[in-house]
Amino acid sequence: MPCSDRACRIPCPVVSVFRPVGDESRRRSWLRIHEEEDGMKRSAPLLVGRLLLVLALIFSMMLWGVGRGYAQESKECAPAEAETPSGEAGMASPGAGETGGPAAATPSAAGANIAFLPKDVVNNYFANSFKGAQEAAAELGVSVQQVGPDTPNAAEQVTWIQTLTQQGVDAIAVSANDPNALAPALKEAMAKGIKVVSFDSDVAPDARHLFINQADSEEIGRIQVRIMGRLIGCEGKIAILSAASTATNQNTWIEFMKDELSKPGYEKMELVDIVYGDDEPQKSRDKTLELLTAYPDLKGIIAPTSVGIAAAAGALEEEGRTDVALTGLGLPNELRQYVKNGTIKEFALWNPVDLYYLTCYAAAALVSGQITGAPGETFTAGRLGTYTIGEGGVVLLGPPFIFNAENIDQFDF
Numbered sequence: 001m002p003c004s005d006r007a008c009r010i011p012c013p014v015v016s017v018f019r020p021v022g023d024e025s026r027r028r029s030w031l032r033i034h035e036e037e038d039g040m041k042r043s044a045p046l047l048v049g050r051l052l053l054v055l056a057l058i059f060s061m062m063l064w065g066v067g068r069g070y071a072q073e074s075k076e077c078a079p080a081e082a083e084t085p086s087g088e089a090g091m092a093s094p095g096a097g098e099t100g101g102p103a104a105a106t107p108s109a110a111g112a113n114i115a116f117l118p119k120d121v122v123n124n125y126f127a128n129s130f131k132g133a134q135e136a137a138a139e140l141g142v143s144v145q146q147v148g149p150d151t152p153n154a155a156e157q158v159t160w161i162q163t164l165t166q167q168g169v170d171a172i173a174v175s176a177n178d179p180n181a182l183a184p185a186l187k188e189a190m191a192k193g194i195k196v197v198s199f200d201s202d203v204a205p206d207a208r209h210l211f212i213n214q215a216d217s218e219e220i221g222r223i224q225v226r227i228m229g230r231l232i233g234c235e236g237k238i239a240i241l242s243a244a245s246t247a248t249n250q251n252t253w254i255e256f257m258k259d260e261l262s263k264p265g266y267e268k269m270e271l272v273d274i275v276y277g278d279d280e281p282q283k284s285r286d287k288t289l290e291l292l293t294a295y296p297d298l299k300g301i302i303a304p305t306s307v308g309i310a311a312a313a314g315a316l317e318e319e320g321r322t323d324v325a326l327t328g329l330g331l332p333n334e335l336r337q338y339v340k341n342g343t344i345k346e347f348a349l350w351n352p353v354d355l356y357y358l359t360c361y362a363a364a365a366l367v368s369g370q371i372t373g374a375p376g377e378t379f380t381a382g383r384l385g386t387y388t389i390g391e392g393g394v395v396l397l398g399p400p401f402i403f404n405a406e407n408i409d410q411f412d413f
């Protein structure tokens with residue numbers, strides 16, 4: 001009988017991602033846990049002496065692995081029931097994007113002007129993914145623009161919201177550097193008839209019509225701790241390198257990381273610090289180096305930010321700190337070299353191009369009046385299929401991906 005993720009912990013499940021071929025691959029990805037056959041169970045019954053020898057060998061290998069900062073096995077620290085509501089191979093169900101059944105009418109917002117206002121326009125996560133909005137815009141006959149600060153800055157986002165409101169755009173899609181600081185300006189925009197969609201990083205719920213969430217926030221938070229647990233054998237000091245201290249998305253994920261760490265199985269993992277690199281490469285690098293200095297026996301860093309994880313990877317590589325495990329959220333195109341040279345073994349993300357694509361469709365559906373943002377309403381997002389608005393006006397893109405050396409070359413974003 002193969003080892004079940006919930007039933008046993010050693011030998012460990014190997015987590016990998018696969019994408020189905022053809023159009024389906026553009027709509028949905030799944031994460032599956034391929035359970036490795038238990039070698040001992042495949043083998044013929046062993047003599048007691050041989051068994052003891054094997055166990056002693058495994059034990060000493062584990063000790064060696066933990067000693068150098070990496071477990072040689074993909075050991076899960078704690079069962080994953082809480083974050084697997086659908087039971088789909090250990091990951092959250094998309095909860096939206098369902099296809100099949102009668103499709104909702106295509107929104108007619110032709111001619112609308114939709115403005116995207118990301119945390120900043122320099123970050124590749126936003127800059128390179130805007131093409132998803134452009135793709136949707138071409139299909140919908142709407143026009144899109146992306147504007148915003150050069151560095152993540154809530155005050156500058158407020159100024160941009162005011163400018164866009166004066167320009168009379170039809171919709172603003174915003175990834176917030178601060179959920180509350182942006183709220184008054186967004187409410188003013190809404191009062192003038194502008195549709196407001198938050199994506200990636202939410203604003204206060206009464207300051208937008210919809211939030212397009214890239215994946216279940218709880219799952220995003222927990223999965224990063226679970227990966228780290230596997231990497232360090234569930235033991236050692238870890239730190240979080242975040243983005244802005246006010247960023248809604250990172251702060252939400254960090255709360256779920258802390259909750260995951262409070263579960264039985266993580267007793268020997270200690271979160272010693274949370275630092276903020278503000279999604280700026282140099283600051284993120286400096287914060288990484290400060291962590292290494294402050295905690296010489298640090299075993300791992302979780303960076304739930306694409307800017308942070310790339311900067312941390314560069315710093316660890318330069319410092320030759322192969323004893324410090326690194327995971328978090330990042331762009332395959334920015335982390336490929338670090339995955340190939342072993343600095344990062346696994347990290348997570350979703351498809352940010354699809355996030356822009358979906359956000360554009362949602363904004364158009366609001367502008368056309370097809371939806372108002374109420375839970376239960378549905379809209380169709382082109383190649384991604386039909387989505388249903390959930391509680392709190394939240395739409396989920398889908399489950400997160402896990403990237404590793406085996407699959408990273410399949411992704412180009």
Ligand code: RAM
Nearest residue numbers: 125243304305306307329
């Ligand atoms: C950075 C930003 C963004 C986040 C990604 C993972 O690019 O902080 O908001 O979603 O990382």
